[in-house]
Amino acid sequence: MIFEIAEIDVIAGHETAFEAGVAEAAPHFKAARGCRSFALTRGIEHPQRYRLTVGWDSVEDHMVHFRDSTGFQAWRRLVGPHFAAPPRVDHVERVIISF
């Protein structure tokens, strides 16, 4: 499994609506090919900065199959209006889980 990490800055005042949109979008991820986990964190020092961490079987499952799906369109429709800037997206793999 690899992880997509999307850093998303939202427009001030849109935090609650953004979080509700993410929760509403989660089933579209759960239904997607190769999607294994889905979590959202919010910054403490930067409370308008969120990180979405999504586990996928492969980068291709995210970048090809999901991006071409109606699920991705639903995600963008639900949360896109709250973005202050385009999300910054990376993919990572775990190298150490110690405890």
Added chain:
Amino acid sequence: MIFEIAEIDVIAGHETAFEAGVAEAAPHFKAARGCRSFALTRGIEHPQRYRLTVGWDSVEDHMVHFRDSTGFQAWRRLVGPHFAAPPRVDHVERVIISF
């Protein structure tokens, strides 16, 4: 629980030594007050970019108690020589874990 997220860019060629240093430093975190989890990821698009994610009971457990400890000194001694730049450190809290 909150999470420290440290984004660490390492010097090219130092990846293996850095990962070994992180593994060696892990027990210093495990022994620290309020430390609950410890994981390291490596970037796929940016393989010299690591993210250390450490669970703490509070920001203070990380920023006050751990930063003032011999464990922090050991961490910096083990991994500091591999840093290409100062780590970028944020604290976050989970708002959604959907599946």
